[in-house]
Amino acid sequence: ITLVVKCVSKKHPDLNWEQSFMNFADFPASQPLSAVQEALISDICDRIAQDVVNKTLSTW
Template sequence: MKKVYYIPLFVLCVLFFTRCGIYGFTGGDVGSAKTIQIDFFQNQAQLIEPGLGQDFTLALQDLFTRQTNLTLVSSNGELYFSGEITSYRIAPMSATSQQTSAQNRLTISVNVRYANTTDEKKNFEKSFSFYSDYPATSQLTGGVQEAAFTEIIDRITQDVFNASVGKW
């Protein structure tokens, strides 16, 4: 019988919090901004991986359009992201008893410039980096490469989101 009372109470609380603006379920604090511009992140690393810049740019655009109410524009965005991929490195991480590599690490770094025209105190230029480990017996191609890129790009784009509009 108590469950019957909890359901309407829960619905009222959800409506109250969303209507009063106390909490938004998007997870991002965009202030009064309505538009976002995310320029292409060109790959300027010493080792170039074709398509990486496009994959990163699209993932960042997708994250912001999914988790905020911002409209993606090609120019004059109130929130503006630009930058470049600065590093793409593959390095051995651990060795076997035969003195060969047992595991390799792919590390990608991205330099991000963020401008918020509605609150310029939030502007920044920062480097974000993440890695993915894979067995040395595997080549960084096909499914191994796709899984590594997905893991790294997801983490970096989430870090950029949190640094720019994340509330936590």
């Protein structure tokens, strides 16, 4: 899953940034994707959200 984020500061335009955040998850081949897909997507989205927060806070 890839998410492109553009962060714009009207007060501090020098802090503007745009970045792609990507993450993935492996699962056992013995399990069908349909059995694990929802949990995998949730986990991947949580990790991407944390990456976005970390990037945003790193410029403060």
